[in-house]
Amino acid sequence: AAGVIQSPRHLIKEKRETATLKCYPIPRHDTVYWYQQGPGQDPQFLISFYEKMQSDKGSIPDRFSAQQFSDYHSELNMSSLELGDSALYFCASSPDRGHITEAFFGQGTRLTVV
Amino acid sequence: GIQVEQSPPDLILQEGANSTLRCNFSDSVNNLQWFHQNPWGQLINLFYIPSGTKQNGRLSATTVATERYSLLYISSSQTTDSGVYFCAVATQGGSEKLVFGKGTKLTVNP
Numbered sequence: 001a002a003g004v005i006q007s008p009r010h011l012i013k014e015k016r017e018t019a020t021l022k023c024y025p026i027p028r029h030d031t032v033y034w035y036q037q038g039p040g041q042d043p044q045f046l047i048s049f050y051e052k053m054q055s056d057k058g059s060i061p062d063r064f065s066a067q068q069f070s071d072y073h074s075e076l077n078m079s080s081l082e083l084g085d086s087a088l089y090f091c092a093s094s095p096d097r098g099h100i101t102e103a104f105f106g107q108g109t110r111l112t113v114v
Numbered sequence: 115g116i117q118v119e120q121s122p123p124d125l126i127l128q129e130g131a132n133s134t135l136r137c138n139f140s141d142s143v144n145n146l147q148w149f150h151q152n153p154w155g156q157l158i159n160l161f162y163i164p165s166g167t168k169q170n171g172r173l174s175a176t177t178v179a180t181e182r183y184s185l186l187y188i189s190s191s192q193t194t195d196s197g198v199y200f201c202a203v204a205t206q207g208g209s210e211k212l213v214f215g216k217g218t219k220l221t222v223n224p
Contacts, residue, residue, distance in 0.1 A: 033211055042200060042214040043157070056209035088155050094210060102147065102162035103212055108155055 002026050004106035006091050012112045013081050021076040021109045023091030031055070032074045033103065034066060035090040043090055049074060081113045116141045116205050120215035127191050127222050135186040135218045137201030145204035146177050147212065148186050152197045160186070160199075191222045 005024040013019050025032050031050045035043035045058035049068035060066075063081075068074040078085060088110050094103045117140040127133055139146075148160040161168050161175040163184065168175055172191075177184040188195055198219050202212035 031210060037155075042216050043202075045211045045213070048209065048211055056211055058211070090157065092212075101145070101210070102159065103145075103210075104159060105149075105157040108157075110155065 004091055004093050004104055006089075006106035006109050008109060009107065010110050010112075012114060014114055015081055015083060017081050017113075019078045019081060019111060021078070021089055021091075021111070023074045023076070023093075023106060025072055025074070025091070025093030026095070026104060029093035029095045029104075030072070031094045032068055032072070033092040033094075034060075034074070034076050035092065035105075037088040037090065037108075039087070046076070078111075083113050086111060086113045116143070116203060116213050118201060118203055118213055118215035120199075120201050120218050122218060123216065124219045125221070127220070129191060129193060129222055129224050131191050131222075132187070132189045133191060133220070135188070135199055135201075135220075137184040137186070137203075137215055139182050139184075139201075139203050141182075142206045143179065143182075143203040144206045145210065145212065146184055147202050148175055148184070149200045149202065150195075150197050151200060151217070157200070188220075191220075193222045193224055196220055196222045 033048045034046040037043040046060040048056045052068045066076045092103045092105045094101045119138045150158045165179040198217040202214045
């Protein structure tokens with residue numbers, strides 16, 4: 001079965017640089033979520049999209065922005081990177097906002113800021 | 115917001131032992147999922163279980179929604195079961211985002 005695809009899997013950036021993470025949800029899933037997981041921490045919700053519109057927002061820094069495109073893939077843009085942004089970034093998708101549904105996570109992008 | 119508490123925070127077992135992990139939550143939920151995060155960081159879906167009982171091989175889970183807790187049972191543990199087990203919930207009437215507990219770190223020794 002198709003899974004959530006994230007790219008790249010690993011990314012190394014210097015402070016103050018910009019990074020773009022991509023997420024391709026499971027086909028026919030219309031909701032996408034982004035999470036950030038610091039070392040030894042639980043995943044923290046950043047932002048979500050339903051049918052290409054932002055549906056909820058969590059603890060996402062102003063330096064970060066995200067969007068969902070017409071083909072339902074999503075991108076998380078991170079600017080002015082800081083050392084503290086080093087983390088595992090997950091994208092998840094679920095099939096139907098109107099029902100109780102199961103979320104599936106991608107393999108994550110491990111971002112290291114040096 | 116909803117609070118999710120998992121216990122124990124750490125668990126060390128010998129291969130072949132059984133264990134029970136607990137997840138308490140502070141509000142009514144319409145989604146509860148258990149995940150296993152392996153040493154490579156991958157979050158693997160174990161159960162989608164907002165209520166009731168499910169079994170999958172050596173793993174089973176029970177959620178008692180009225181009492182706001184869920185249990186994950188691991189029987190005949192194997193070294194490959196090592197990792198962090200997360201419980202995550204989504205609240206009724208809220209957005210569908212999952213709120214995670216702090217996790218239980220399981221180490222299974224050979």
